Amino acid sequence: MISANICRRLGKLRNLRTRLLFFPLGSSYFTTAWLSNQILKPDKMNIILMGPPGAGKTSVGRIVGCRLGMPVIDIDDDVLERTWGMNVADKLSEVGGDRFIEEEGKAVCRFTATGSVISLTGSNPLHQDSMQHLKRSGLIVYLDVDAEDIMQRLTTMKVNRIVGQDASVCMRDILRYRNQFYEKWLDARVLCGTGDSVEDVAKKVLKTLDRYNDSESESFISTRSKNNVASDPKFFSDVVVEGLAPDGGLYVPKNGFPKLEPSEWLRIANMPYATRAMAILENCIHPMDLSPVELSAMLNRAYGQNFCNKSVVPLKHLSDNQYILELFHGPTASFKDLALQLMPQLFAHCLPPMCNYLILVATSGDTGGAVLKGFSNLKDTDLERIGVLVFFPENGVSEIQKLQMTGFQKGNARSIGVLSDFDFCQKSIKRMFGDSSLMGHIAVEYATVLSTANSINWARLLPQVVYHCSAYMDLLKNRVLTFGDPIDVCIPTGNFGNAMSALYAKQMGIPIRKVVCASNHNCVISDFIASGEYDLRGRKLFVSNSPAIDILKSSNLERFIHHVSGGDGHLVRDLFFNLEKGQVFKVSEALLQKINMEVEAGWCSEDDCLKAIHDVHRRTGYIMDTHTAVGKVVASRIHDNTCPLVLCSTAHHGKFASAVLKALRCQNIPQDPIEQLDKLCTIGGQQQMHEALLKCLRNSKDHPYKICQADFNVLSEEVETMIQDSFMKVQ
Ligand SMILES: *Cc1c(COP(=O)(O)O)cnc(C)c1O
Numbered sequence: 001m002i003s004a005n006i007c008r009r010l011g012k013l014r015n016l017r018t019r020l021l022f023f024p025l026g027s028s029y030f031t032t033a034w035l036s037n038q039i040l041k042p043d044k045m046n047i048i049l050m051g052p053p054g055a056g057k058t059s060v061g062r063i064v065g066c067r068l069g070m071p072v073i074d075i076d077d078d079v080l081e082r083t084w085g086m087n088v089a090d091k092l093s094e095v096g097g098d099r100f101i102e103e104e105g106k107a108v109c110r111f112t113a114t115g116s117v118i119s120l121t122g123s124n125p126l127h128q129d130s131m132q133h134l135k136r137s138g139l140i141v142y143l144d145v146d147a148e149d150i151m152q153r154l155t156t157m158k159v160n161r162i163v164g165q166d167a168s169v170c171m172r173d174i175l176r177y178r179n180q181f182y183e184k185w186l187d188a189r190v191l192c193g194t195g196d197s198v199e200d201v202a203k204k205v206l207k208t209l210d211r212y213n214d215s216e217s218e219s220f221i222s223t224r225s226k227n228n229v230a231s232d233p234k235f236f237s238d239v240v241v242e243g244l245a246p247d248g249g250l251y252v253p254k255n256g257f258p259k260l261e262p263s264e265w266l267r268i269a270n271m272p273y274a275t276r277a278m279a280i281l282e283n284c285i286h287p288m289d290l291s292p293v294e295l296s297a298m299l300n301r302a303y304g305q306n307f308c309n310k311s312v313v314p315l316k317h318l319s320d321n322q323y324i325l326e327l328f329h330g331p332t333a334s335f336k337d338l339a340l341q342l343m344p345q346l347f348a349h350c351l352p353p354m355c356n357y358l359i360l361v362a363t364s365g366d367t368g369g370a371v372l373k374g375f376s377n378l379k380d381t382d383l384e385r386i387g388v389l390v391f392f393p394e395n396g397v398s399e400i401q402k403l404q405m406t407g408f409q410k411g412n413a414r415s416i417g418v419l420s421d422f423d424f425c426q427k428s429i430k431r432m433f434g435d436s437s438l439m440g441h442i443a444v445e446y447a448t449v450l451s452t453a454n455s456i457n458w459a460r461l462l463p464q465v466v467y468h469c470s471a472y473m474d475l476l477k478n479r480v481l482t483f484g485d486p487i488d489v490c491i492p493t494g495n496f497g498n499a500m501s502a503l504y505a506k507q508m509g510i511p512i513r514k515v516v517c518a519s520n521h522n523c524v525i526s527d528f529i530a531s532g533e534y535d536l537r538g539r540k541l542f543v544s545n546s547p548a549i550d551i552l553k554s555s556n557l558e559r560f561i562h563h564v565s566g567g568d569g570h571l572v573r574d575l576f577f578n579l580e581k582g583q584v585f586k587v588s589e590a591l592l593q594k595i596n597m598e599v600e601a602g603w604c605s606e607d608d609c610l611k612a613i614h615d616v617h618r619r620t621g622y623i624m625d626t627h628t629a630v631g632k633v634v635a636s637r638i639h640d641n642t643c644p645l646v647l648c649s650t651a652h653h654g655k656f657a658s659a660v661l662k663a664l665r666c667q668n669i670p671q672d673p674i675e676q677l678d679k680l681c682t683i684g685g686q687q688q689m690h691e692a693l694l695k696c697l698r699n700s701k702d703h704p705y706k707i708c709q710a711d712f713n714v715l716s717e718e719v720e721t722m723i724q725d726s727f728m729k730v731q
Helices: 002-020 057-068 075-084 088-095 097-109 128-135 147-156 171-185 198-213 236-242 262-269 273-281 292-302 336-340 343-350 366-376 399-406 422-434 436-446 458-477 497-507 524-531 557-564 569-582 589-598 606-620 626-638 653-663 673-684 691-700 712-726
Strands: 046-050 072-074 117-119 138-144 188-191 220-222 251-253 315-319 322-326 356-362 386-393 413-418 448-451 487-492 512-519 533-535 584-586 599-603 645-649
Touching: 046 057, 046 128, 046 198, 057 072, 057 117, 057 198, 072 075, 075 088, 075 097, 075 117, 088 097, 097 128, 128 138, 138 171, 138 198, 147 171, 171 292, 188 198, 188 262, 220 236, 236 343, 236 458, 251 557, 262 273, 262 458, 273 292, 273 458, 292 343, 315 458, 315 606, 322 458, 322 626, 336 343, 336 366, 336 458, 343 366, 343 386, 343 458, 356 366, 356 422, 356 712, 366 386, 366 399, 366 413, 386 399, 386 422, 386 712, 399 413, 399 653, 399 673, 399 691, 413 422, 413 712, 422 436, 422 712, 436 448, 436 712, 458 487, 458 497, 458 645, 487 497, 487 626, 497 512, 497 557, 512 524, 512 626, 524 533, 524 589, 524 599, 557 569, 557 589, 569 584, 589 599, 599 626, 606 626, 606 653, 626 645, 626 653, 653 673, 653 691, 673 691
Parallel strands: 046 117, 046 138, 072 117, 138 188, 322 645, 356 386, 356 448, 386 413, 487 512, 487 645, 512 599
Antiparallel strands: 220 251, 315 322, 533 584
16 A cells, blocks of 8 residues: 555665664754655545557556546546537637647646546646646556557547647657656656557556555565565665675565566667666666656666767677677776666665765776766765765776776765775775774764765666666667577676676566676686586686686675575575685585576686687777677687677777787887877777777876875775865754
């Protein structure tokens, strides 16, 4: 029931806040204003169907009303014609389009109903006041039908003009114009497929209503929870803010991912990336946690101008049955941008208000730049209360990675070089979290909570599901396959986040046959997938040309084992306890078989990686980065060529310029990263260069930045300094 649910949810969030704020800040900090949903008694609530003419609002409304035993009201017949005492078409020709919308709005404002199914007219949503009035009375469900389908239906219905359309505007344009109003008012969307019958749509509406009323079913559990029962259910907002579960496990959705129907996928295939993301993610985040309207605004912000390719993640044919999914067109040129352009916004939304958050990050590579860029793009009001401070080892990151971070020296996103290694940066941050007097001081003096945004956070994994779906949509759109045909996906794998999100895309209905995980010579993951044994004993990290997948502990693997074991929290707990204690675990033969149904793996030597870059360039002119090349080598070795293979290109080749130049057998490789990129430009041509990367390096060159001693106290002083001068002052 909606009211109970919301009340419970409000209680929930209050709990969350008291847990989060370790120190009593006074109850005035606890407001619920950021929860936008209104509270309404469920039996009084209207169900309001909205959509363009021809969407089926009236017929669907009748079926839904009948199923739910609710009276049905048709705005056209039951409100407008009665109020005006005349036929709607006559009124329209009498007063004209603009006046009509005004009069229609006035009539709707005077109308009240409760507990009914209401079918709107196509033009209602153009009138602000009347829509606000309706929205307060219930839930607005948008019947989202493809514009081409609408055009066809209108032709069949012999409708050639609709309200607000004068002779100079074509039907397609007016439908597009109206769409923004539907998107503005909806509480829930029903994605209608081509060929869906009225009954199909009614069924989807009922399912949507069920989902809206039952947010309980979309709770999260820890990968280590016993019997899959959480005594204290966690919701999206909780898990985004908490990151890690209290028992040390990672959060996963209790009931897995929702499965979309083929007709829905076919609709999604025709959408641009941000809209695809919307259609997919609104099924994965309960509207009670984040309204679709807000989600849509976030997605447009995340996947708009920040990506230098208008497809966001273009899919390119490489050779035979292999396709490259370019995930590097974001501002920092690695696939981490796909998550980190959205994650900060989700984080800001879920955080309790009236409190500042400083996110501390230790980085040895691509994460630093992507996090800084993501958090610096927040809305003004969030910039004042959410900041990020990155510590990087002064001599432990590449020149290019350093330049991507050192540009951030003021405002809410800053980076500091530390005269030590990654380990020291990481440990110092952990020590700050454990230092209750420091945490207390920061909370009391500045109303600030320290937080992290690492890769195990659900809000970082979830956005990645979209691009795997998107790759399949592109194959569909280009008629390489028809819906249902399988594909394989190959991923250079480190923390297993990218691979895990491909498996979630599969759960949503994308026919992925195998996920192929590729390692370099630090191959603990591929050894595990081959043998069932995860063995860290005596394993050391080797230097490689693909440092982003140099990994010992692959954090998201825990989610995978939870997934393939059918959610066996006991097992996960035991295995990772063994890993902690004895540096090794082994899964049963039966589980290994299940693992091998989902994933395959292989590893690639340094020589093979460089050779692949050279060979592919020689044959096709395409330049891969070193991580992509690791994937390419493993894919070509394993793939049986019976279906298309999507190779995830996780970084732009310019980001690992010196290794790529070496692979291309370039003579006299320059030291300076900008000269290296210029050289790559000469080889690959301007169109293969990453403009944002080049620009960022040029702007940051010779930019002064802070370097500090390897001293815990110095680092904590930096934290305090940043809080003092970047957050809004607390009175
Ligand atoms: C982070 C990263 C990876 C590893 O991704 P996981 O999700 O940790 O497996 C691969 N390639 C590049 C370029 C990266 O930055």
